[in-house]
Amino acid sequence: xxxxxxxxxxxxxxxxxxxTFRCDPISEHNRLYWYRQTLGQGPEFLTYFQNEAQxxxxxxxxxRFSAERPKGSFSTLEIQRxxxxxxxxxxxxxxxxxxxxxxFFGSGTQLSVL
Amino acid sequence: xxxxxxxxxxxxVQEGDNSIINCAYSNSASDYFIWYKQESGxxxxxxxxxxxxMDKRQGQxxxxxxxxxxxxxxxxxxxxxxxxxxxxxxxxNIGGSNYKLTFGKGTLLTVNP
Numbered sequence: 490x491x492x493x494x495x496x497x498x499x500x501x502x503x504x505x506x507x508x509t510f511r512c513d514p515i516s517e518h519n520r521l522y523w524y525r526q527t528l529g530q531g532p533e534f535l536t537y538f539q540n541e542a543q544x545x546x547x548x549x550x551x552x553r554f555s556a557e558r559p560k561g562s563f564s565t566l567e568i569q570r571x572x573x574x575x576x577x578x579x580x581x582x583x584x585x586x587x588x589x590x591x592x593f594f595g596s597g598t599q600l601s602v603l
Numbered sequence: 604x605x606x607x608x609x610x611x612x613x614x615x616v617q618e619g620d621n622s623i624i625n626c627a628y629s630n631s632a633s634d635y636f637i638w639y640k641q642e643s644g645x646x647x648x649x650x651x652x653x654x655x656x657m658d659k660r661q662g663q664x665x666x667x668x669x670x671x672x673x674x675x676x677x678x679x680x681x682x683x684x685x686x687x688x689x690x691x692x693x694x695x696n697i698g699g700s701n702y703k704l705t706f707g708k709g710t711l712l713t714v715n716p
Contacts, residue, residue: 493646520702522703529708529709530708530709531692531694531706531709532647532692532706534703534704534705537703545703580646580647582646584702589654589696589702590635590702591637591649591652592637594639594646594648595646596644596646597645597646
């Protein structure tokens with residue numbers, strides 16, 4: 490499979506717990522993006538990486554959220570001390586890095602915070 | 604507020620009819636636009652894109668029209684099929700070194716057999 494892969498597909502957690510999601514982008518794509526999507530809304534930008542460098546973070550990304558892409562390949566998104574308002578679909582996308590271009594999305598991780 | 608929005612939240616058409624989904628944007632600096640299709644439980648899937656130096660672009664059964672004067676974008680789907688039922692989003696890129704896309708709320712297209 491050469492598409493963007495996200496794990497897990499679903500995560501149910503209790504309020505206050507920490508969760509971590511993983512994204513494997515399309516091979517050789519050097520840009521990787523995280524978005525969050527709630528029911529009935531379009532995806533909202535969270536952060537993006539060019540190789541291993543995190544170049545932009547949305548103000549939506551509170552200090553409980555941290556993302557890494559240590560070797561410029563896969564990325565992880567961690568949410569600490571989860572809150573019910575964190576319940577959403579977390580989408581990862583990648584692109585080849587040649588100007589404004591198509592983002593290819595994974596199927597997302599659906600997070601439910603109880 | 605959002606810079607990308609949609610005129611209609613839902614659209615219902617008969618199989619075989621043509622569908623038109625509209626999108627308004629407010630950022631005149633936007634220079635690249637993409638339409639995505641999202642089926643339930645899946646991530647957005649690329650349909651077609653257009654750059655601001657173009658007015659029209661055609662793909663297989665789909666056409667995107669861009670009117671920069673009124674900041675309006677539309678997606679036309681010819682001979683709509685049940686498999687086209689999904690939520691459709693337009694997204695914009697504001698250009699420069701900022702490559703992220705900003706999405707609108709989406710339009711739910713339902714195709715009736």
